[in-house]
Amino acid sequence: MTAQETGLDHEFRQRVVDAMTTVLARLLDRSEPVTEDMRLMEELGLSSTLGLELLLELEDQLEILIDVELLDADQMKTVGDMATFVAAHCQSA
Amino acid sequence: MTALEAVSVYLPPARTPIESLAGPLGLTEMQVKLFRRFHGLREVCRDPGLSLYDLLMKAAVGLDALRGHEDRVRYVLYARTMPVVGPYPANPLHDVCHALGLGHALAFTITHQSCASGLLAIDMAGRLLAADALPATATGDGQDNQQGPLALILAGEKAFTREAQVFADTTVFGEGAAACLVSALGPRDRMLAYASNVRGEFDSVTGENDARLQREYRPSLADVMRRALDEAGLTLGDIRVVLPHNVNVVTWQRMCTLLKFPVDRVVLDNIPSTGHVFCADVFANYKTACERGLLQPGDRYLAAAVGAGGGATFAAMVFEH
Numbered sequence: 001m002t003a004q005e006t007g008l009d010h011e012f013r014q015r016v017v018d019a020m021t022t023v024l025a026r027l028l029d030r031s032e033p034v035t036e037d038m039r040l041m042e043e044l045g046l047s048s049t050l051g052l053e054l055l056l057e058l059e060d061q062l063e064i065l066i067d068v069e070l071l072d073a074d075q076m077k078t079v080g081d082m083a084t085f086v087a088a089h090c091q092s093a
Numbered sequence: 094m095t096a097l098e099a100v101s102v103y104l105p106p107a108r109t110p111i112e113s114l115a116g117p118l119g120l121t122e123m124q125v126k127l128f129r130r131f132h133g134l135r136e137v138c139r140d141p142g143l144s145l146y147d148l149l150m151k152a153a154v155g156l157d158a159l160r161g162h163e164d165r166v167r168y169v170l171y172a173r174t175m176p177v178v179g180p181y182p183a184n185p186l187h188d189v190c191h192a193l194g195l196g197h198a199l200a201f202t203i204t205h206q207s208c209a210s211g212l213l214a215i216d217m218a219g220r221l222l223a224a225d226a227l228p229a230t231a232t233g234d235g236q237d238n239q240q241g242p243l244a245l246i247l248a249g250e251k252a253f254t255r256e257a258q259v260f261a262d263t264t265v266f267g268e269g270a271a272a273c274l275v276s277a278l279g280p281r282d283r284m285l286a287y288a289s290n291v292r293g294e295f296d297s298v299t300g301e302n303d304a305r306l307q308r309e310y311r312p313s314l315a316d317v318m319r320r321a322l323d324e325a326g327l328t329l330g331d332i333r334v335v336l337p338h339n340v341n342v343v344t345w346q347r348m349c350t351l352l353k354f355p356v357d358r359v360v361l362d363n364i365p366s367t368g369h370v371f372c373a374d375v376f377a378n379y380k381t382a383c384e385r386g387l388l389q390p391g392d393r394y395l396a397a398a399v400g401a402g403g404g405a406t407f408a409a410m411v412f413e414h
Contacts, residue, residue, distance in 0.1 A: 041308070048307045049262040052131050052343065053123060068131055069346040069356065
């Protein structure tokens, strides 16, 4: 599902993607770049604990509150999936 | 049919904010923020002035239904998360039994299913009593139960060591205790089904399968919840409330997404103020559900717990109020 299809603020979603890829590279201690199409668990090995840490860092950096209770972890296959969810389910902190 | 005759819970009024545990437990600022923001853990019960004996006694003396019926108690089962809770030869369980006039009862501890030991204790108490039941009372309908044998279940621990105070990035333990009288034939709250799944490969000592445990935690818990419902001949739609283990809020939010069950019907009230009170959670959450008027006679409810440590146990139990 693309940002255009969901009617999201594309510019804001891109900010989420940029923040996510930077934070993920640091959290996972990864020298290669993280890209939007990468699969969170299978490819990056993101655990649920690190996933929460990622969300917390996004909240701090982007000054938002994410509706975590609506997050269906099983539907978050890729970095892009999670960015779309965050962009669609957050409010200003 | 195994039945909960009465439940009593004691939670020390003294609370410790999660932030003040950071130093002693070596938690990072990020871990504390995670606990507070997503796990819904804000403070835990701690009272350095109360011993384990004190905690268990405070729960047990609150059990009005026990008074005058001590001679009916055949078994005392202490459901525990931690394998060791005191230096030899201290034995708080036996001390409590003697103080309560239960020296005649067979008293023992159940510990190898960690925080799921509480549900196992209920099942085991019912089985022991049923096995003892005389033919004359085995067909009882509640009236016969007035003088029938009972079992007392105790739960609750002191958070002595770091390992007994915090579990990985998952939960913070709080102190407290519960006492529950169980009968084999009582009219309420009747246990309709019990399911459990012991997964020895998830041993936190080796840590080899920690990532797999994280992935399989929720599906495995959902699986035993469905198995217990199947055994009871019910579906989630028949369940009024879920009594969770108080591991954290986000786990249960995600469980609800997985199960398609409304999160406002999971009794999460106590997590922010008590933390995970070892095996006593289910009893504390039962009391909260009753106090909030969430359970009416005839309502079915589901208790669920995961014990993680030396292996992992996923357990679920269905009751009728």
